[in-house]
Amino acid sequence: MAKVSLQEEFLRLITTQQKLIHSLCGLYFSQSEDRKDMFQEIVLQLWKSFPSFKNQSKESTWIYRIALNTIFTKLRKDKARPKNEPYSDDVYQISEATSSLELTQATQELYGAIEQLSDLDKAIITLYLEEYSYDEIASILTLSRTNVSTRINRIKVKLERLLKTNGHEFR
Amino acid sequence: MNLDELKPLWESYKTQVNDQSEWSASELSQLIQTRPAPVLWYQRAQRPLLHFCVSCFLMGITSGC
Incomplete structure (x- = not known):
């Protein structure tokens, strides 16, 4: 019962506030697949920390804080990763097709x-x-x-x- | 330039991006199948307890005990 209400409460929050997350993903990731992955990652991080969220701050402030932390962590990991992996032509074609908003x-x-x-x-x-x-x-x-x-x-x-x-x- | 003039454009950007990327409640529900692990009382107290212990330790060594 408690699980359902917690889940419902979280879904209500994300459904109404997902615009904030999408706007951030759009700014930091040019590829639609990356944006989608990051959106999922942020929602999962929010879900993980939702039980400890007690409305000390505005909902949007809490979302921004976690979303930006998740994005910065991902960007740091990407920067640390070596960039010498060769890409095939197919990858470029997919990128071009799915990149822009x-x-x-x-x-x-x-x-x-x-x-x-x-x-x-x-x-x-x-x-x-x-x-x-x-x-x-x-x-x-x-x-x-x-x-x-x-x-x-x-x-x-x-x-x-x-x-x-x-x-x-x-x- | 007044940055506030960009606010309507920013709102428009958010709406357009959301229209193209919005997830339905059922998609979101599928994403969060598992319940997050509850935060236990001692986990909440970990950091204050650490600060307290470090303070005691520092007071101890600086006062010559």
Whole structure:
């Protein structure tokens, strides 16, 4: 009985909040298979830590914290892995066929600009656009508030430059 | 540039990505077949207990005991 209610509660939460996870997977992984794998991995990590989640923080904050940790762990593992494995032509064909997200032009420009930021900067701008305060961003990413503030200023300059080259004009 | 101007575009990005990748409740349910292991009381107390022991140890060696 308890198992069912725990599962139902978790499913309700993920069904309503999965948009957050998909948006992060889309930013960090260009291949649809990688995005799918990462989505599954994040959901499993959330499920594992769900019993200890006691609403001390907002649901979305908890999801972002675990999702970003899982993504950073995966990226660290990928970077540590040697890159000298040869790929066959078939792999390239599959990659090309399944890589891109279908986005409208304006959204694609924003996505393209954010995609060029560093892994940490992507996380910071995502949380900023989700209207988290500097203190909350610092807490989620275990950074200092000053570091977050400095990085947001730099991100602003970078994004302005990247978006202007694509023809966007902001005040 | 005001970053807040990007918020509507960000919302649009999230919606479009979700529309292409959304999982149904049944797919999610299949993914989480097993119940997560419960966090036992002593596991929750592990870190505070470690901090307490380290503090006692440090106090012990610095006070000359």
